[in-house]
Amino acid sequence: MTSRIGFIVNPVAGMGGKVGLKGTDGVLKEALSLGAKPIASSKAVETVEEFLSNYSGEEIEWVTCSGEMGYNELKKAGVKNIDVIYEHTGKDTTSLDTENACKKILEKNVDLILFCGGDGTARDVFKVVKNKIPILGIPSGVKMHSGIFGINTSAVAKMLHEFLNKSLTIGDAEIMDLDEERYRRGEWNIKLFGIAKGIVEPTYVQVGKTSFESVSDNEIKDELAEHIFDEINQNSNYLYLFGSGGTIDYIAEKMNIKNTLLGIDAVYKNKLVGNDLNEKSILELLKKYPNAKVILSPIGAQGFILGRGNLQLSPKVIRKIGLDNIIVISTPSKLVSTPFIRVDTGDKKLDSDFVEKEFMMVVIGYRLSRVVKIQTNNF
Amino acid sequence: MGENLTMKRNPTAFLKEEYEELVKNGFDWKLRELQGPSKPKVTVDGKEMIMLCSNNYLNLSNHPKLIEAAIEATKTHGSGSGSVRAIAGNMDLHFELEEAIAKFKKTEAALYYQTGFATNAGLIPQLAPAKEDLIISDELNHGSIIDGVRLSKAQRAVYAHCDVGELEKVLIESEKKNPRRILIITDGVFSMDGDTAPMDEIVKTAQEFGAMTYVDDCHGEGVIGKEGRGIGSKFGIEGKIDVEMGTFSKALGVVGGMIAGSRDLVNFALNKSRTWLLSGSAPPATTAACTAAIHVLENEPQHVNTLWDNINYFKKELISMGFDCGHSDTAITPVIVGESHKAKDLSDELIKNGIFALPIVFPMVARDKARIRTMMNAGLTKEDLNYCLEKFEKIGKELKIL
Numbered sequence: 001m002t003s004r005i006g007f008i009v010n011p012v013a014g015m016g017g018k019v020g021l022k023g024t025d026g027v028l029k030e031a032l033s034l035g036a037k038p039i040a041s042s043k044a045v046e047t048v049e050e051f052l053s054n055y056s057g058e059e060i061e062w063v064t065c066s067g068e069m070g071y072n073e074l075k076k077a078g079v080k081n082i083d084v085i086y087e088h089t090g091k092d093t094t095s096l097d098t099e100n101a102c103k104k105i106l107e108k109n110v111d112l113i114l115f116c117g118g119d120g121t122a123r124d125v126f127k128v129v130k131n132k133i134p135i136l137g138i139p140s141g142v143k144m145h146s147g148i149f150g151i152n153t154s155a156v157a158k159m160l161h162e163f164l165n166k167s168l169t170i171g172d173a174e175i176m177d178l179d180e181e182r183y184r185r186g187e188w189n190i191k192l193f194g195i196a197k198g199i200v201e202p203t204y205v206q207v208g209k210t211s212f213e214s215v216s217d218n219e220i221k222d223e224l225a226e227h228i229f230d231e232i233n234q235n236s237n238y239l240y241l242f243g244s245g246g247t248i249d250y251i252a253e254k255m256n257i258k259n260t261l262l263g264i265d266a267v268y269k270n271k272l273v274g275n276d277l278n279e280k281s282i283l284e285l286l287k288k289y290p291n292a293k294v295i296l297s298p299i300g301a302q303g304f305i306l307g308r309g310n311l312q313l314s315p316k317v318i319r320k321i322g323l324d325n326i327i328v329i330s331t332p333s334k335l336v337s338t339p340f341i342r343v344d345t346g347d348k349k350l351d352s353d354f355v356e357k358e359f360m361m362v363v364i365g366y367r368l369s370r371v372v373k374i375q376t377n378n379f
Numbered sequence: 380m381g382e383n384l385t386m387k388r389n390p391t392a393f394l395k396e397e398y399e400e401l402v403k404n405g406f407d408w409k410l411r412e413l414q415g416p417s418k419p420k421v422t423v424d425g426k427e428m429i430m431l432c433s434n435n436y437l438n439l440s441n442h443p444k445l446i447e448a449a450i451e452a453t454k455t456h457g458s459g460s461g462s463v464r465a466i467a468g469n470m471d472l473h474f475e476l477e478e479a480i481a482k483f484k485k486t487e488a489a490l491y492y493q494t495g496f497a498t499n500a501g502l503i504p505q506l507a508p509a510k511e512d513l514i515i516s517d518e519l520n521h522g523s524i525i526d527g528v529r530l531s532k533a534q535r536a537v538y539a540h541c542d543v544g545e546l547e548k549v550l551i552e553s554e555k556k557n558p559r560r561i562l563i564i565t566d567g568v569f570s571m572d573g574d575t576a577p578m579d580e581i582v583k584t585a586q587e588f589g590a591m592t593y594v595d596d597c598h599g600e601g602v603i604g605k606e607g608r609g610i611g612s613k614f615g616i617e618g619k620i621d622v623e624m625g626t627f628s629k630a631l632g633v634v635g636g637m638i639a640g641s642r643d644l645v646n647f648a649l650n651k652s653r654t655w656l657l658s659g660s661a662p663p664a665t666t667a668a669c670t671a672a673i674h675v676l677e678n679e680p681q682h683v684n685t686l687w688d689n690i691n692y693f694k695k696e697l698i699s700m701g702f703d704c705g706h707s708d709t710a711i712t713p714v715i716v717g718e719s720h721k722a723k724d725l726s727d728e729l730i731k732n733g734i735f736a737l738p739i740v741f742p743m744v745a746r747d748k749a750r751i752r753t754m755m756n757a758g759l760t761k762e763d764l765n766y767c768l769e770k771f772e773k774i775g776k777e778l779k780i781l
Contacts, residue, residue: 167741214742358548359548360552361536361552367534367535368537369536370518370537370549371548
């Protein structure tokens with residue numbers, strides 16, 4: 001069967017960065033006047049070229065947009081089978097162009113959308129694609145916190161290759177971006193916008209002497225859920241705060257708890273006692289339930305457990321709960337792509353308490369954990 | 380009846396379906412047939428080949444004393460043992476073997492199991508059975524250890540391969556929950572890379588934290604340590620590893636698992652290991668051949684010496700040709716060639732040239748570390764090795780690995 005890949009380039013992505021702007025969204029003119037040069041096109045070409053140089057599988061049909069939004073780059077990289085399904089009008093491309101192009105691409109039943117841009121572009125793609133098909137990002141923006149990006153063009157080329165070979169699988173990838181509302185108020189906050197389908201390394205179990213079987217992401221999440229059930233049942237006098245992300249959401253669903261995918265919820269004796277909580281309401285709950293634990297999962301491309309996408313878990317909240325009452329869970333495949341867990345609480349003293357711990361036990365299966373190093377560097 | 384009766388479910392349809400799925404993906408085992416004994420030169424599916432992928436490292440499976448012992452024991456004790464050992468299947472031959480093992484391993488006592496797998500699957504879950512216990516495992520441990528661990532309710536933690544620093548971190552972090560027992564398990568020799576666990580450091584770290592140590596030395600037995608006495612001997616810590624587990628099916632040329640350790644360990648193990656208690660004991664021929672294997676190791680040092688001469692020569696030559704042989708310090712020498720297809724191509728060509736050596740590819744090893752895993756045999760001559768080396772070089776160049 002022929003594979004079909006949707007391909008979108010945000011030609012202006014990343015232009016804000018080199019001239020000191022925290023993104024290019026809405027400030028393209030300013031970036032241009034400061035002398036910013038486009039970089040996305042060349043990164044897109046580089047990725048596709050590298051991919052083609054190693055690819056020997058069946059023919060691929062590339063579904064893309066006109067001009068700099070895809071066609072030119074594919075042509076330059078030597079792709080022949082190109083289907084242009086979207087023509088952008090006007091001089092500069094905008095978010096709307098990305099969204100409309102995605103709609104058209106989805107109609108073509110592609111296997112995956114490969115895009116080139118940053119967190120802003122990822123959000124635009126995700127707005128339309130949701131978790132219908134996997135998304136893979138060529139990093140070319142100013143901000144790249146989302147979990148769908150490969151670390152560089154060469155990694156993306158390899159991931160695409162392994163995806164088509166079916167040796168990589170589909171898993172959760174968080175879409176994260178700057179919270180513009182807060183940003184306008186002068187706060188730098190990376191918000192979690194949703195969980196997309198990304199390409200991940202499968203988890204393997206040994207079945208024979210020299211054979212392994214890959215285990216689906218959901219099987220691993222089932223194991224993690226079992227672990228959390230045990231944990232909660234053994235500590236019935238504890239309040240459990242459920243963090244955000246696909247893995248934790250999956251566990252909540254298994255417990256028949258209505259969980260907010262992107263927010264913080266509270267569970268006591270297997271019942272939901274607080275939904276989409278803010279800092280204030282968490283602190284109130286902690287007064288009522290002095291024994292509390294929080295379940296977190298690394299999110300985004302850099303593996304943050306605190307400080308990205310969950311500012312509700314403020315330093316005050318974390319101190320109250322206690323560092324030893326943080327339970328970190330992760331699918332093993334997630335730890336392959338983010339071998340560190342990171343915290344950035346915005347509180348230097350608290351961050352240094354984490355640094356002092358040096359490592360944390362991360363639950364990666366039923367009653368199974370491993371140590372993972374903690375880093376607090378900012379991204 | 381008949382027509383209206385719809386089958387609730389097809390009870391066995393999965394047998395065919397799942398097998399066909401395996402075949403479709405190329406994951407099914409295609410069994411090769413050895414026509415005759417497992418010798419350094421074997422006949423496989425009608426073709427004569429040099430054996431580079433058996434675990435018969437010392438070629439003891441063909442040793443006249445082992446063969447003789449098996450025949451003799453069959454004559455004197457019969458073909459089977461008649462029962463499990465706990466009831467009526469415990470023979471003088473079994474005790475003799477266990478005494479020989481303990482003496483060889485320089486431990487207080489030893490216990491012989493039916494297989495290595497039965498040892499791990501039977502003993503590990505008993506050593507740390509409860510949810511208050513903790514089992515800490517090297518991330519690259521063998522499948523039978525993993526299965527043994529799965530039979531226990533204990534908490535489990537893994538540490539990065541051979542990383543004692545990380546092991547220590549797991550211990551520090553786990554201590555907060557004050558586990559009832561801690562069991563640290565590692566392979567002695569890792570079968571993919573042929574590297575050895577830093578057993579002296581592991582034992583030292585374990586002692587600091589009051590943890591038990593369990594080593595699966597099945598690829599080290601008969602190969603490493605003085606006179607092939609295994610990993611305890613290699614690091615000069617005989618008797619300090621709580622459970623030294625090994626096998627008779629590799630270098631020792633027979634079949635069966637063993638543990639060596641304290642008398643307390645053996646008393647505990649034989650009363651608790653379900654695999655040992657619930658399956659018939661090893662037949663006289665096997666048991667006596669195992670004892671003979673140990674006597675051969677004690678009295679004929681030439682086998683281990685020749686094995687090491689072969690290993691060192693073969694490895695040195697491969698490296699000087701430009702092959703990447705990893706960090707092996709055992710009879711397993713990986714020839715790392717990169718991408719999976721290169722390893723498969725190299726193996727195919729070697730087999731065509733009469734060299735039986737198989738590829739190991741992702742996910743057994745990293746994507747860019749696919750390899751041919753060669754396993755040395757003391758029965759191979761310089762001439763055999765030179766033939767193999769010449770082919771490795773020629774094919775390596777043709778496939779642009781060199």
